Amino acid sequence: MDLNDAAVDLAGLDELLNDDERDVQRAVRTMAQSRIAPYVADWFERGTVDDPRGLVRELGELGVLGMHLTGYGCAGLSATEYGLTCLELEAVDSGIRSLVSVQGSLAMYALWRFGSEEVKTQWLPAMAAGDAVGCFGLTEPDHGSDPSGMTTRARRDGSDWVINGGKMWITNGSIADVAVIWAQTDEGIRGFAVPTSTPGFSAVEIRHKLSLRASITSELTMDEVRVPEECVFPEVRGLGGPLTCLAEARFGVVWGAMGAARTCLSTALRYAVERSQFGRPVAGFQLTQQKLADMELEYVKGMLLAMHLARRKDAGTLRSAQVSLGKLNNVREALEICRTARTILGANGISLEYPVIRHMNNLESVLTYEGTVEMHTLVIGKALTGIDAFR
Template sequence: MTPDPRAALEDVFSIDPLLTEEERGWRDRARSFAEQRILPIIEQDFEDKHFRTELVSELGAAGFLGMHLMDPGCAGAGAVSYGLVCHELEAADSGWRTFVSVQGSLAMSAISKYGSDEQRAEWLPAMARGERIGCFALTEPDGGSDPGAMRTSAHRDGDDWVITGSKRWIGLASLAHVAVVWAATEDGVRGFLVPTESVGFSARPIEGKLSMRASVQCDVTLDEVRVPSDALLPGARGLSGPFGCLNEARYGIVWGAMGAARSCLEAALGRATSRQVFGRPIGSTQLIQAKLADMLVEYEKGVLLALHLGRLKETGRLTPAQISVGKLNSVREALAIAREARTVLGGDGVTSAFPVMRHMANLESVRTYEGTDEIHTLVLGRALTGLGAFA
């Protein structure tokens, strides 16, 4: 009998004793959702460039949207529980973990952290249920890694604000009901809640993507969009505002990328024990076993790092530099695992019979967004030396 790859991995890497019953419950619910609602359709959706909007309300009903927030309507789950949900969703597809991240860690977190009581009451319960979708409009066409050079601007006109500019690679923007827009003002960078039905707001899905094909990313144009004064997020002033949300999203990636890595490792392990070459399973050869062992070691190290960061986050001790360690390591090693898994699968590894090439393509996007490898490397260099080397 061919061994079950998931069971084999869990036998070698036993993480359950390190988790609480509540954390295991969140993980198991997310795993069940991913296996029942995402995996049966994701290969075709990736091929068709189709985002399955009907799953949004189901994610809300499961409690996954903004689950780490303490606001009314949100689950108030711990950081490790949230990480485990990200892990399981990205094991199915990075696009669906990205959706949960954009909705919960970016748009909802911005409203929770920096919004007024009225803004939180208006938006967060409905967003937690998946009835309203949010997006986070920070990145611009000319400088994703340099938000300090932001060209989108907002100025006062009577009791209103008028916002003009453009944003790029904005997840969910064409589907969203509200955009958290970051703009330069005479008082520094400020955040605004912009209903996407506002005159002058337009979002166009980016075509030609070879990655994140079952997800939606957009170019956004703001052509003198007028919003009332109460659209301003009162608690956000300067780049510390959006950076506070980005760190929430980066934390989810630390766990999520390892989910994609696990999916690739399971595919390689299953193939190694089932494919017969030269009269025996390829997994009985030393070279294949070395590949599997190396992948397992990096996967286990990545998950343990994620768990460590989660425990720090739960006690309020997680620093931005530590998040950079996790994001840099998890995505880099997940890509390495995906590439090594592809070699075990041989020529069939480049087909949709296995999830590895889809994960590999998606991870290239994950590697770029929420801070490139280069940016996180420089964050760590500055933390170690006290010297900035960004320019």
């Protein structure tokens, strides 16, 4: 099985993979195409995912939840294999890749990297198996790009911690068993593993979205939520903790966006060849071929960048600014590929009978979550100039 659909693999990208990587990709694609693809347009239209807990368990059985982590029931696979997994999941829908990203690269990674041994043992094996769901609470209603201004607070009370505040736009929030919550304390920003069954914790699903509709998004509220000392992350202080987790998740976005782009490119190519106007296939017109060639070019460049960053991550040399390069470029170009594909399909491009408008709408969210275009631009600008222009 090629890295891409054969029709769009002009660059021979599949040759950059080894047999193990191809096997992982094949397994994820098979599951995604059989278990998710036939239903996801209906989920998107209805704004709900049927049996999300069951889907999480199936993904756990496949071994993709926290797959790049080691120990505690995690598969310990490579960054490249994780990237290919994100590619195949987002080729079906961004919301499904988000589910896996938040579970593995935000919630599980935070627990694995910063949690106490008791917390790791309690949650990670169940989360890897898909028997428990996690979410990651950083963004607040009034604090997105500047999380340092968060108003959620935690205070010591004897041997416990008491948390008050709210989080917004939290993927998996209303089905989660454990929430990673970041809060201001007298000791700086700290992280907590909060069981969602704790009194005072509530999660309400956010409705009326026109993007990521096949994804559960929630608002979290904490009213005097009391957790024991072992729930606090013992060592990490400040924004370094949550930002490290975000960099981990953004790496998956670099790959996932190219999955959405691949689906739209291959759909547009098939449509252009099959659709006739003025007595000939739409693909036979020069302007259409220019669109297809430009889409292919940007797709190949994005894939090469994703592969390069994955190899650096596997080698332990990947830097945060390099992840910003990938996230900024690949999501931006994937969105443009989807928009161009929409024009090739004409009026059919807005129908959910085809995947293009769904991917296009989804990528409008992916463009701004896990760091907006503006924020990643300034990260890259600082890396180039040495000057911090955030404030």
